[in-house]
Amino acid sequence: MSLRTVISPSRYVQGAGAIRRLGEYLAPIGARPVVVADDLVWGMVGHDVETSLKSAGLPVRRETFRGLPSAAEVDRIAGVLQETGADVAVAVGGGSAIDTVKAAGHLAGIRWANCPTVASTDAPCSALSVIYTENGEFEEYRFFPRNPDLVLVDSQVVANAPVELLAAGVGDALATWLEARATAQSNSTTMAGGLPTVTGTALAKLSWEVLWDNALQAVDAVRDSQVTPAVEKVIEANTLLSGLGFESGGLAAAHAVHNGLTAVAATHGLAHGQKVNIGSIAQLVLEGAPSGEVRDFVEFTTRVGLPTTLTEVGLRSDDHDSLRAVADAATAEGETIHAMPFEVHSRDVASALASIERFATRVRREAKLPDPVPYLAHA
Template sequence: MATPGLIRTIISPGRYVQGQGAISRLGEFLKPLGSRPLIVSDDIVWGLVGHEVQTALQSAGLPLTREKFGGIPTAKEIDRLVQVIAANDSDVVVAVGGGSTMDAVKSAGFLCGIRWVTVPSVASTDAPTSALAVIYTEEGAFEEYRFFPKNPDLVLVDTQLVARAPAAFLAAGVGDALATWLEARATAQAHAATMAGGLPTLAGTALAELSWGVLWDNALPALDAVREHVVTPAVEKVVEANTLLSGIGFESGGLAAAHAIHNGLTAAHQTHGLAHGQKVNIGSVTQLVLEGAPTQEIRDFVEFTTRVGLPNTLTEVGLKVTDEDDLITVATAATAAGETIHNMPFEISVGELVSALKSIERFSRRVRSDARLPEPVAYAHAQRVSSVAL
């Protein structure tokens, strides 16, 4: 529960820029922040946008220095980037890519005491706007959150770049963002603290709820548009919901069970090929079960997220109801001291969480059968979203 006298607060990035072709103006928005930028990107993303970034920096009279990202935001990779920043005397570091790249860059930028910028190549998480990073072990398991005293100085999202990426990335972002309202309302009910360092403000909670509404109205047509690699008003709305609304909403509205369950799932090796938002969606369904939410609310959520292309059964994330030891490991990690599951308005034991995780398999299968939606199958490697790009 909340500490007596805890303040209310909201945090956000210094500037948010979104639109088709926005990457061509990167130099314009970057120049006020520094004169010696270091661009960090993996080879896949750089192959897609390298020329555009180079042209944008040249037009602003900025030099181009690019460093390859190692793939996973580990403590070792962050320390390596710190050394690269120091060697180049960079005064601003720019992440071009997915959530993993951005988390590593934010961490390195903070340690070096310079400004940092995020340029997401996909709208698969709300990491671009946040003042925190998720750090993983070399094996890909969740290790810790790192918190920073400020958000990125600039977030620049080119929606045409987002539309060029596979639709699975956008769907993963929807999974991450849908959890925002579920967790924010739980945090508000519990009068618990948020990652912004205080009680949620009305604004933070309202943005979380707005994100939810935008996604229910626009996610399906936006995904259809992205499958054709085109940008429509629905795409613009979903990108903003996935990135800005969810970003401020989770950070200043509060996290609860869904993201803690995600973190627990990373302890099971079977889930390591899955995207952040895919695992978060399992957390959202499970949180609804733990809350004893109305059956119709859970049914609607399962049906909608199935249509989006998100997993809502253990089978789809490589687990089974009979994997007792693995599920206990997941639940133990999710309920560890300091985890956000303790923002729920009631206590949740390891046994209760294991039971809830097991229950979603049969329930979700029934919902999908009633709605004549595809039966759950284990996600093939080709269906998983690469952690390098994320």
């Protein structure tokens, strides 16, 4: 008999100014940390991280992250961790740095901690990494025997980041409930390695509810770099609730479509959550969800600032070759789309994606929202 399971990080800390206490929370985990961050992130928070580590009596050693969670970058960081004798790897940055450090920490046989500077993905809390090819295409999921020992989020740092990144996190997190309810229906295995629990599914639904109540207000606050109760709730929903919900609740079509979208070069400049949002709409279409439910989702996520049409992710509904490439990758053997409570074939995904354009554009016009702008116009 398959077992049900919930997994989670050992400690989650969130609040304005939290980064200044990073050393305090790291000290019980390890005495020889190596911090991994890219130059942009280090320029913004490096001083606070250094001061925090020194005040806790910890050495300051930073390794530069090169921007892509590829197998080669994971191996390089793992080598640095081993050469320096580090006993805890600390990711400071976004989902790419975090996924790289989790995988590298595992290879090096040491503990790891995450300090996300954005709330753009649910990567910080999980015991898995998404690995990409050097060209930016999805390659594999890597699963680890434990979750991070610490996840520390400074709400002010998140509020200082571009608002598009918070919006992308909302896109990633909204998919959590759509996928968890599908996984619960099919009683499929989750990313935690067991059947879904009531707890995992409930946390996924709570993430959805918090976002529908707070996301628009939070996005407006972050446009002015303000931390409000709505911002705190959305950061928690994007990071902790969605992290627990996707991992112990299950993934389904939305993230599989995201992975498929990475097979098309035109989408590579988009944030993870932006592509996931297209996957969520595709999943609703595949489910035959009531028109009102799809309409509400398109309108809400457009207002949040997420793409809801193919145009906005660099595709066209009449580009059959690209849509077929996306659909083939999304339905590859082992993909999470097979956790849907019915069979899904490549042609089904291609049709669902092609159908989004007209419907979403009409919804936007009826709601007096802007027409889609081609993705390249943003680049």
